[in-house]
Amino acid sequence: MSAVMITRKVRKWEKLPGKNTFCCDGRVMMARQKGVFYLTLFLIIGTCSLFFAFECPYLAVHLSPAIPVFAVLLFLFVMAMLLRTSFSDPGVLPRALPEEATFIEMEIEAANGNVPAGQRPPPRIRNVQINNQIVKLKYCYTCKIFRPPRASHCSICDNCVDRFDHHCPWVGNCVGKRNYRYFYLFTLSLSLLTIYIFTFDIVHVVMRKYQTHRCIVWPASPETGFTVLEVLVCFFTLWSVVGLTGFHTYLISLNQTTNEDIKGSWSGKNRVQNPYSHKNIIKNCCEVLCGPTYPSVLDRRGLMQDISPVSATSATLSSSSSVNPVPQTTKTTAPLIPNEHTPDDAKPNIAASVQASPSPKEEHPSASKLPPLASPETDVETSIAKDKTH
Structure with missing residues (x-):
C-alpha cells in the first residue's frame, strides 16, 4: 500500500515543540499548568470586588471620593501587568x-x-x-x-528560555528576558494594592466603630464579615508579595537572575564577578527595567507547510466513490448456458429468460423494413392453382 503526501499550510505555533498552550491563533502563550494562575485571578478580583462593594461607598462619602478612583486605577494596572506577564513569550529559543x-x-x-571504550x-x-x-x-x-549566556532549560515548559529567571506558577508562565520587567511591575503594583486595601479596611473599621463627635458601637452586620475576610487575605498576602518584591529589587540592583542567585554563579568558591553588572545600581535598574523590548524569535503566527501522509488506496476509493458511484450487481445461482450439471428446475427459467431477451435481429434498425418471408404451405397452394388453370 503506497502513501500520498498531502501538503497544507498551518501556523507555526501548531507545530512548536514543548509543553506550552496557545490561544487566540497563537497570540497568547502560556504553560499547560494554569490552575494556580486561576487562583491568582480569583484572589485579586475577589478581594478588590469586596473592597469596591462595601468599603469604597462609605469611604467616598465620609473621607474622600479619590479613594475608590485611585483603587480602580491601581487594580487595572495590576491586572494589565499580570496578563502581560502570563500571555507573552518569555523568550523561548527555537530548537x-x-x-x-x-x-x-x-x-x-x-x-x-x-573516546576510548568505557570512558565518559x-x-x-x-x-x-x-x-x-x-x-x-x-x-x-x-x-x-x-x-546563549544566562539561558536555561525549563523542565516544566520543556523549552530553553533566554535570560531565564524562574518558572512562576502564580502567573502561569516562565519569567525570562521578554517579560521580566512586567513581572516585577506586577509584584510591585500588587504590593501597593494590598497595602492600600489593608490600610483602608482598618480605617473603615475604625470610622464605623467610632462616629464623629460620638462613640457608637458598630453593630454586627454582613459587611463586618466581609471586611474581616479582606483584612485576613491582605494580611497573609502582604508578607509574601512584599517580600518577593524586595527580593527582586535586590536582584535588579545587581543585574542578576533568580536562577543565577540560587546556583551561586557569581558568588561561589571561585568568587567570579558578574560580567553583566555595571557596578552601579542605577545603571543596572535602567538596563533591566528601561532597556529595549526584544522581539520574539519564534514567529508563532507565521505560515509553514505541513506534509501529512495519506494512504493512496483510501484516497482513490474516496475520490471514485464521490465522483462515479459503483452500481450494485446481483449474482445468479444458475449458469447462463445450461449443461448436464444444471438442475431441471433451473432450465425453464433460463429458456424463459432467453425468450424474453430481445434477439440481435430485432434490435437491428433495418430489420423492420424487410418483407416477411413466405412459408412452405403458401408455395404449394400457388402451384396447384396454376395446374387447374392450364
Missing part, C-alpha cells in the same frame, strides 16, 4: 533543525576525537568572553543547541 543538529554533532565529534565523553561546553570574563555555554540535549 535546532535536523540539519543543524547533525552539523553540531559532527563538530562536537571532530573536537572530542575518539567530555562535557559539551563552549567558552565565550563577556566583559573580560570567561562564560561557559552549555549544550542542551533536548533542544540540540548551545544555550
Whole structure:
C-alpha cells in the first residue's frame, strides 16, 4: 500500500515543540499548568470586588471620593501587568533543525576525537568572553543547541528560555528576558494594592466603630464579615508579595537572575564577578527595567507547510466513490448456458429468460423494413392453382 503526501499550510505555533498552550491563533502563550494562575485571578478580583462593594461607598462619602478612583486605577494596572506577564513569550529559543543538529554533532565529534571504550565523553561546553570574563555555554540535549549566556532549560515548559529567571506558577508562565520587567511591575503594583486595601479596611473599621463627635458601637452586620475576610487575605498576602518584591529589587540592583542567585554563579568558591553588572545600581535598574523590548524569535503566527501522509488506496476509493458511484450487481445461482450439471428446475427459467431477451435481429434498425418471408404451405397452394388453370 503506497502513501500520498498531502501538503497544507498551518501556523507555526501548531507545530512548536514543548509543553506550552496557545490561544487566540497563537497570540497568547502560556504553560499547560494554569490552575494556580486561576487562583491568582480569583484572589485579586475577589478581594478588590469586596473592597469596591462595601468599603469604597462609605469611604467616598465620609473621607474622600479619590479613594475608590485611585483603587480602580491601581487594580487595572495590576491586572494589565499580570496578563502581560502570563500571555507573552518569555523568550523561548527555537530548537535546532535536523540539519543543524547533525552539523553540531559532527563538530562536537571532530573536537572530542575518539573516546576510548568505557570512558565518559567530555562535557559539551563552549567558552565565550563577556566583559573580560570567561562564560561557559552549555549544550542542551533536548533542544540540540548551545544555550546563549544566562539561558536555561525549563523542565516544566520543556523549552530553553533566554535570560531565564524562574518558572512562576502564580502567573502561569516562565519569567525570562521578554517579560521580566512586567513581572516585577506586577509584584510591585500588587504590593501597593494590598497595602492600600489593608490600610483602608482598618480605617473603615475604625470610622464605623467610632462616629464623629460620638462613640457608637458598630453593630454586627454582613459587611463586618466581609471586611474581616479582606483584612485576613491582605494580611497573609502582604508578607509574601512584599517580600518577593524586595527580593527582586535586590536582584535588579545587581543585574542578576533568580536562577543565577540560587546556583551561586557569581558568588561561589571561585568568587567570579558578574560580567553583566555595571557596578552601579542605577545603571543596572535602567538596563533591566528601561532597556529595549526584544522581539520574539519564534514567529508563532507565521505560515509553514505541513506534509501529512495519506494512504493512496483510501484516497482513490474516496475520490471514485464521490465522483462515479459503483452500481450494485446481483449474482445468479444458475449458469447462463445450461449443461448436464444444471438442475431441471433451473432450465425453464433460463429458456424463459432467453425468450424474453430481445434477439440481435430485432434490435437491428433495418430489420423492420424487410418483407416477411413466405412459408412452405403458401408455395404449394400457388402451384396447384396454376395446374387447374392450364
